[in-house]
Amino acid sequence: MNFAIVGAGFSGAVLAYELANAGHYIHIFESRGHIGGNCHSERDKNTNIMIHKYGPHIFHTDNKEVWDYVNQFANFMPYINRVKTISKGKVFSLPINLHTINQFFDKCLNPNEAKKLIESIADESIKDPSSFEEQALKFIGKDLYESFFKGYTIKQWGVEPKELPASILKRLPVRFNYDDNYFNHKYQGIPKDGYTPIIESLLNHKNIKLNLNTQFSSDQKDDFHHVFFTGPIDAWFNYEYGRLGYRTLDFKREEHDGDYQGCAVMNYGDQDIPYTRISEHKHFSPWEYHDKTVIFKEYSRYCEDEDIPYYPIRLVNEKAMLMTYIERAKEQSKVSFLGRLGTYRYLDMDVTILEALESSRQIISFISSNETLPTFFVEPI
Ligand code: UDP
Numbered sequence: 219m220n221f222a223i224v225g226a227g228f229s230g231a232v233l234a235y236e237l238a239n240a241g242h243y244i245h246i247f248e249s250r251g252h253i254g255g256n257c258h259s260e261r262d263k264n265t266n267i268m269i270h271k272y273g274p275h276i277f278h279t280d281n282k283e284v285w286d287y288v289n290q291f292a293n294f295m296p297y298i299n300r301v302k303t304i305s306k307g308k309v310f311s312l313p314i315n316l317h318t319i320n321q322f323f324d325k326c327l328n329p330n331e332a333k334k335l336i337e338s339i340a341d342e343s344i345k346d347p348s349s350f351e352e353q354a355l356k357f358i359g360k361d362l363y364e365s366f367f368k369g370y371t372i373k374q375w376g377v378e379p380k381e382l383p384a385s386i387l388k389r390l391p392v393r394f395n396y397d398d399n400y401f402n403h404k405y406q407g408i409p410k411d412g413y414t415p416i417i418e419s420l421l422n423h424k425n426i427k428l429n430l431n432t433q434f435s436s437d438q439k440d441d442f443h444h445v446f447f448t449g450p451i452d453a454w455f456n457y458e459y460g461r462l463g464y465r466t467l468d469f470k471r472e473e474h475d476g477d478y479q480g481c482a483v484m485n486y487g488d489q490d491i492p493y494t495r496i497s498e499h500k501h502f503s504p505w506e507y508h509d510k511t512v513i514f515k516e517y518s519r520y521c522e523d524e525d526i527p528y529y530p531i532r533l534v535n536e537k538a539m540l541m542t543y544i545e546r547a548k549e550q551s552k553v554s555f556l557g558r559l560g561t562y563r564y565l566d567m568d569v570t571i572l573e574a575l576e577s578s579r580q581i582i583s584f585i586s587s588n589e590t591l592p593t594f595f596v597e598p599i
Pocket of ligand 1: 303312366367368370371374386387389390485486487
């Protein structure tokens with residue numbers, strides 16, 4: 219069959235690879251001038267340091283199938299993400315662990331003592347946290363919350379943490395040992411040559427035709443047996459019911475000699491520092507040596523019409539608008555919506571890949587039994 223896939227990020231590329239291997243013909247339409255979506259990586263022109271153009275991407279997963287899958291296409295180097303944060307002129311270890319607790323309270327507690335301390339400051343009255351703020355107060359208490367999460371989150375999301383879902387904070391663990399691995403996942407690494415070659419390998423197939431700098435319009439739908447749309451779901455409908463809210467990021471680049479901050483990611487918890495974090499990209503490739511260094515200060519703001527969408531906001535208003543788009547999408551024929559933008563969800567790379575893999579299996583089985591392909595393989599709400 220002839221399929222159009224809109225978007226050459228992980229969702230589109232995995233789908234293209236799997237469907238091409240099953241004998242189908244794939245036309246990819248990518249509006250940007252490069253592949254990889256927001257995972258795109260490239261070498262910095264001045265310093266030759268590998269840059270994650272749209273912000274740091276560390277691959278981490280618990281899913282062996284996904285880990286084995288990506289390892290077919292790249293040489294993943296062992297990498298543990300260790301993030302630090304600055305609050306009121308002092309540096310602390312993240313995610314909150316025994317070192318952070320001892321640093322913050324100027325103590326020398328063992329795990330049990332630290333647990334007791336945190337229990338004594340945590341807000342016990344919150345039984346079932348319904349917001350980011352309640353989740354934080356219940357698990358770490360007011361002082362740690364205000365130093366590390368409140369200011370950062372207001373900068374990152376542009377709203378008060380009491381308006382945000384608890385799920386955002388649930389991404390981060392609290393530990394009563396000295397483990398400062400930012401992620402809890404079993405497998406973690408960074409591809410030696412960046413993410414772009416992975417996408418290149420996925421798309422390097424005789425049945426796949428890649429069109430860069432090419433917008434796809436829903437009017438072209440009938441040229442194909444089916445369209446898999448990984449762009450923003452509201453864009454498919456020309457934003458007829460409004461624009462779904464996203465946060466976008468601005469990166470301010472600086473070049474320095476030597477080592478700027480001694481680690482890959484330094485967060486800034488104070489609200490009066492305008493950026494959320496500074497990434498120093500050469501530390502994501504510790505197997506390389508560079509005299510120079512390049513850093514990016516990261517500023518988050520509301521995503522306007524011409525900006526690149528990063529984080530779906532998904533508050534009450536956006537969810538209502540999303541429902542309208544979902545209903546309209548289900549009335550369409552011959553189009554399915556996938557991925558971070560197609561389903562308007564905050565997805566890590568591993569989840570994106572797993573969903574694309576599972577979707578392609580379903581597609582192949584639906585086609586073999588002559589069934590209509592679904593609008594969504596994963597419900598967006
Ligand atoms: N967060 C925070 N302070 C930090 C790090 C994270 O308040 O130093 C909050 C913030 O709201 C963020 C969320 O925790 O959006 C999830 O953090 P994560 O590091 O997973 O964000 P990502 O890397 O996806 O931007």
